Amino acid sequence: MKTLSLTPQTKVLVLTGAGVSAESGVPTFRGMDGLWEGHRVEEVASPEGFAADPQLVWRFYSLRREGALEVNPNPGHVALAKLEERLGDRYLLATQNVDGLHARAGSRRMLAIHGELFQSRCEKCAVPFADQKTYFDTLPKCETCGGAVRPHIVWFGEMLNPRHLEQVGEFIQAGGSDLHFFAIGTSGLVYPAAGFVQIARSVGAMTWLIDAAPSREFASQFDEVIVGKSGEVLPFLLGERSER
Ligand SMILES: NC(=O)c1ccc[n+]([C@@H]2O[C@H](COP(=O)([O-])OP(=O)(O)OC[C@H]3O[C@@H](n4cnc5c(N)ncnc54)[C@H](O)[C@@H]3O)[C@@H](O)[C@H]2O)c1
Ligand SMILES: [Zn+2]
Structure with missing residues (x-):
């Protein structure tokens, strides 16, 4: 398998998805069959769902908060944090994961583009704040304006x-x-x-896909496709482990 060789000019942009956390024991949405306790995922992860039944939505995210606190970063998260240490501002991570595992592994130059599980925000004041609490039978209210507090997550349709x-x-x-x-x-x-790869290609970047089971259509957009688990591939690819 290839390894990534770094020059003083090399810049690295990483986009991660649910698969990176799978080996930590966080289920991917596909792994959940699109259903949660008989509800479609859209019902618990959309503004319409929150308006219709905020307690259901908060139960869903409360369980996800509990679940995320029970798991730990895996070697894939750690390998990326080490790469950031080597590259400094020539590295940027955009994660679709909301579980906080990249940050716990040490990633700092990171954009949580789909929001953060351990943050909430008032619908009116709109300023996110750290929140590890669970709300199974109560609904949180804003201390400033009394407005409804929601998870700081980018929901379907947002x-x-x-x-x-x-x-x-x-x-x-x-x-x-x-x-x-x-x-x-x-x-x-x-x-x-999903469109970042095309933007990267348009400037002449080298593009890599690492996925345990990539779709043919997505894979066809990349220069290099490595089929495997991120926790096994990344430490090797990034030169932190010499053998798989
Ligand atoms: N951990 C989380 O925070 C989390 C979990 C579930 C869903 N989500 C959200 O759901 C949406 C789903 O989109 P998505 O593309 O991130 O996830 P997805 O569930 O659509 O796809 C996951 C991908 O990971 C691959 N995969 C599974 N295990 C892997 C492993 N060990 N190593 C490498 N690849 C592996 C699968 O083949 C699949 O292509 C996103 O918006 C995301 O924010 C987040
Ligand atoms: Zn408020």
Whole structure:
């Protein structure tokens, strides 16, 4: 298998998805068959779902908070944090995961483009705050204005933070042909993240897909496709382990 050789010019943009956390024991959405306790995922992860039944939504996220506290980063998360240490500001991670495992592994130059499980925000004040609490039979209210407090998650049908997209775009433009773009453990079904590879290609970047079971259609967009588990592939690919 190839390894990534770094020059002083090399820049790396990494996009991660649910697959990176699978080996930590966090289920991917596909692994959940699109259903949670008989509810479609959209019912517990959309603004309409929250308006219809906020307690159901908070029960779902309360269970996810409990679940995420029970798991730990795996060697894939750790390998990426070590790569960031080597590259400094020539590295950027955009994660679709909300579980906080990248940060716990030491990643800092990171955009949580789909939000953060351990943050909440008032629907009116809109300022996210750290929140590890669970709400199974109560609904949190804003201390400032009394408004409804919701998970700080980008739900189905919602826009990503435009500042995050700008930062990704700027990083790709600045990287040009010195850029290596990695998509890891993401199915490539959720936009706009699924479109990053095409933007990276357009500036002459080298593109890599690492996935345990990539779809043919998504894989066809990459220069290099490595089929395998991220926790096994990444330490080797990034030169932190010499054999698989
Ligand atoms: N951990 C989390 O925070 C989490 C978990 C589930 C879903 N989500 C959200 O659900 C949406 C789903 O999109 P997505 O593309 O991230 O996930 P996805 O579930 O659509 O796809 C996961 C991908 O990971 C691959 N995979 C599974 N195990 C792997 C492993 N060990 N190593 C490498 N690849 C592996 C699968 O083949 C698949 O292509 C996102 O919006 C995300 O925010 C987040
Ligand atoms: Zn408020």
